[in-house]
Amino acid sequence: xxxxxxxxxxxxxxxxxxxxxxxxxxxxxxxxxxxxxxxxxxxxxxxxxxxxxxxxxxxxxxxxxxxxxxxxxxxxxxxxxxxxxxxxxxxxxxxxxxxxxxxxxxxxxxxxxxxxxxxxxxxxxxxxxxxxxxxxxxxxxxxxxxxxxxxxxxxxxxxxxxxxxxxxxxxxxxxxxxxxxxxxxxxxxxxxxxxxxxxxxxxxxxxxxxxxxxxxxxxxxxxxxxxxxxxxxxxxxxxxxxxxxxxxxxxxxxxxxxxxxxxxxxxxxxxxxxxxxxxxxxxxxxxxxxxxxx
Amino acid sequence: xxxxxxxxxxxxxxxxxxxxxxxxxxxxxxxxxxxxxxxxxxxxxxxxxxxxxxxxxxxxxxxxxxxxxxxxxxxxxxxxxxxxxxxxxxxxxxxxxxxxxxxxxxxxxxxxxxxxxxxxxxxxxxxxxxxxxxxxxxxxxxxxxxxxxxxxxxxxxxxxxxxxxxxxxxxxxxxxxxxxxxxxxxxxxxxxxxxxxxxxxxxxxxxxxxxxxxxxxxxxxxxxxxxxxxxxxxxxxxxxxxxxxxxxxxxxxxxxxxxxxxxxxxxxxxxxxxxxxxxxxxxxxxxxxxxxxxxxxxxxxxxxxxxxxxxxxxxx
Numbered sequence: 285x286x287x288x289x290x291x292x293x294x295x296x297x298x299x300x301x302x303x304x305x306x307x308x309x310x311x312x313x314x315x316x317x318x319x320x321x322x323x324x325x326x327x328x329x330x331x332x333x334x335x336x337x338x339x340x341x342x343x344x345x346x347x348x349x350x351x352x353x354x355x356x357x358x359x360x361x362x363x364x365x366x367x368x369x370x371x372x373x374x375x376x377x378x379x380x381x382x383x384x385x386x387x388x389x390x391x392x393x394x395x396x397x398x399x400x401x402x403x404x405x406x407x408x409x410x411x412x413x414x415x416x417x418x419x420x421x422x423x424x425x426x427x428x429x430x431x432x433x434x435x436x437x438x439x440x441x442x443x444x445x446x447x448x449x450x451x452x453x454x455x456x457x458x459x460x461x462x463x464x465x466x467x468x469x470x471x472x473x474x475x476x477x478x479x480x481x482x483x484x485x486x487x488x489x490x491x492x493x494x495x496x497x498x499x500x501x502x503x504x505x506x507x508x509x510x511x512x513x514x515x516x517x518x519x520x521x522x523x524x525x526x527x528x529x530x531x532x533x534x535x536x537x538x539x540x541x542x543x544x545x546x547x548x549x550x551x552x553x554x555x556x557x558x559x560x561x562x563x564x565x566x567x568x569x570x571x572x573x574x575x576x577x578x
Numbered sequence: 579x580x581x582x583x584x585x586x587x588x589x590x591x592x593x594x595x596x597x598x599x600x601x602x603x604x605x606x607x608x609x610x611x612x613x614x615x616x617x618x619x620x621x622x623x624x625x626x627x628x629x630x631x632x633x634x635x636x637x638x639x640x641x642x643x644x645x646x647x648x649x650x651x652x653x654x655x656x657x658x659x660x661x662x663x664x665x666x667x668x669x670x671x672x673x674x675x676x677x678x679x680x681x682x683x684x685x686x687x688x689x690x691x692x693x694x695x696x697x698x699x700x701x702x703x704x705x706x707x708x709x710x711x712x713x714x715x716x717x718x719x720x721x722x723x724x725x726x727x728x729x730x731x732x733x734x735x736x737x738x739x740x741x742x743x744x745x746x747x748x749x750x751x752x753x754x755x756x757x758x759x760x761x762x763x764x765x766x767x768x769x770x771x772x773x774x775x776x777x778x779x780x781x782x783x784x785x786x787x788x789x790x791x792x793x794x795x796x797x798x799x800x801x802x803x804x805x806x807x808x809x810x811x812x813x814x815x816x817x818x819x820x821x822x823x824x825x826x827x828x829x830x831x832x833x834x835x836x837x838x839x840x841x842x843x844x845x846x847x848x849x850x851x852x853x854x855x856x857x858x859x860x861x862x863x864x865x866x867x868x869x870x871x872x873x874x875x876x877x878x879x880x881x882x883x884x885x886x887x888x889x890x891x892x893x894x
Contacts, residue, residue, distance in 0.1 A: 299784055311694050318760065319715075322714060379615075379616050380623060400627050401623050403880060409878065411873050414865065446623070500719030502820045503848065539728075555832075560717065
């Protein structure tokens with residue numbers, strides 16, 4: 285006597301297995317969707333913009349004449365912006381992380397600061413633009429200069445740096461600092477000589493990712509007010525400036541009027557993406573090369 | 579000579595002790611002052627929040643002294659630049675909700691299917707290749723997506739829907755969805771991978787297929803994380819600016835027709851502040867009232883996401 289009817293089991297199983305396989309294919313296709321869009325986007329930008337990139341485009345000044353327009357001013361603007369964002373976010377971000385992880389008394393105050401940082405990370409970037417406009421441009425009377433834009437973007441990406449630095453500091457094993465205390469070092473000496481050097485690769489990786497977010501950001505700068513056609517190059521943090529994303533924005537919306545502007549926008553996108561790619565590669569190299577596991 | 583030498587030695591030891599004391603008092607001082615300095619730096623993040631709230635609130639209050647708060651939130655007409663300006667925020671809220679809905683219709687299903695594939699079906703090797711590529715998608719600046727929506731997606735959609743306007747809400751909505759896919763996929767995947775393997779093995783041992791295991795065991799167990807990722811995705815879509823500013827134009831239509839141009843709250847802020855509204859005018863204050871509304875929308879979404887993922891988390 286047979287207890288199990290093999291045929292019946294087979295019949296019941298096969299439809300379930302077919303369903304499983306069909307949906308597995310569907311899931312794989314869904315995963316590919318994002319990647320396909322990415323490929324289309326990059327191919328599209330390359331085919332439109334690559335032909336417009338030459339030395340004159342990189343080193344030239346802005347112009348309403350599409351054939352003569354160059355983006356050196358926007359590249360310099362982005363670099364000056366980085367010169368503000370890097371020191372401000374590093375100092376504020378690392379100091380906050382050290383305070384929260386190593387100094388703050390565990391309790392309400394620490395919890396409040398921590399929750400506050402999580403909330404700040406969710407505030408839309410355009411709201412930071414209004415903060416920058418009200419505080420840095422108007423109240424402090426900086427005007428729409430590099431410093432105002434840089435400080436605004438620094439506040440925007442600060443939560444990213446703080447969280448990354450906190451994680452890096454937390455990953456430094458306790459026994460390293462205990463050994464330092466055992467040798468008679470004070471707390472600050474331990475932080476300065478033991479914890480920070482060990483956490484540095486993680487901190488830098490986070491800082492670079494935050495920086496690449498900042499230089500790709502457009503919305504807060506549109507609020508601060510960046511001139512559409514700024515011909516002189518910025519020479520310091522108190523000069524008016526434009527950056528690559530702003531130039532892409534103006535050229536894209538004006539491509540309705542002058543068709544060639546779309547190609548200029550695409551060419552600028554290529555330069556911007558290349559810069560972001562280099563920054564991210566540096567972050568990956570730091571992470572792989574210097575990150576020690578204890 | 580001998581006593582003299584002793585004296586010398588004594589005084590030099592005393593000197594050393596004094597020096598040591600001085601050093602210690604300096605290092606004591608820095609040990610005590612450093613936490614204070616660090617706290618001052620940490621306070622900047624608190625000051626940022628206070629700054630945001632203060633600027634938004636004070637200017638919003640000025641706005642509501644000129645325009646009644648009821649008219650603002652119930653008005654369906656927004657004509658800030660006309661002779662008799664009208665400030666109804668509903669067209670902007672409508673545009674924001676519709677664009678976010680379109681984005682979530684794209685990002686929700688595709689994001690969760692991607693998460694299921696990566697966490698349940700893909701081999702380690704495939705996952706290690708696919709995940710970084712999806713992260714690239716998340717790292718592309720939104721202005722690039724805006725360019726893509728305006729110069730590529732809209733013309734392509736025009737072939738399918740001939741009545742589509744050159745600026746419309748559909749195309750930026752879809753592109754915004756693509757932008758949010760990686761976020762939903764990676765947060766949902768984290769939630770699914772944290773479901774213990776013993777539970778999967780239990781279901782598989784009972785004869786369930788992988789699909790049944792996924793839908794009856796893994797997804798229910800990870801549901802709080804998945805829903806939280808959806809809510810965060812919505813919040814991201816509400817706050818997104820450049821894609822809608824470029825591709826959806828600036829008509830303040832109050833309509834539900836997705837082939838038409840609509841303005842979102844974020845795009846209104848860009849339009850008005852870019853036009854350099856004179857400080858002190860009603861239209862300038864309207865900027866802050868709209869920003870305040872936007873801020874409250876995203877804040878509620880973020881708090882909701884945190885509440886869901888904390889309250890309904892299944893602990894194993």
